Amino acid sequence: MRKSYRVKKEAEFQTVFTQGQSCANRQFVVYMLEKPDQKHFRVGISVGKKIGNAVARNWVKRRIRQSLTELKPQLKQDCDFLVIARPTVAYMSMAEVKEHLKHVLKLAKVLGE
Incomplete structure (x- = not known):
């Protein structure tokens, strides 16, 4: 995933945390902030x-990034969102990571059908 698709700065993270909506399952927490003027999601x-x-930690991040790359066409384009991994993710396979991430993104209304 290119850098233009990433939230990198601390101030941007804090904006999404404070102003965004949160949604969670046992493996992930997702914070989502809609930005109508944005071309693509970050x-x-x-x-x-x-x-x-x-x-x-890097292993988990790679799995999350790969899952998001595969789900990219279905993701809502006008928002920033944060994915926070919980400790149980460290013991999951790639398929499980993708499945649980897909579930929490649907709950957060970031993932279309």
Whole structure:
């Protein structure tokens, strides 16, 4: 996923946290903020230290990014959203990560049908 599709700055993360709507399941928390003037969606990924060491955290981030790349055509284009991984994600396969991420994105109304 290109850099233009990512929320990178701390101020942007905080804006989505404070002004956005949140939705969660046991594996992920998603914060979503609609931005009607935006051309395409942007995503921020947060994986805390409870997940494990740096290798485990990067592994989880790669799985999330890959899942989002596969779901890209179905994602709502005029919003910023943050995906926060919970510790149980570290023990899941790629298929499970994608399935649970898809579920929470539907709950957050970021993913179209």
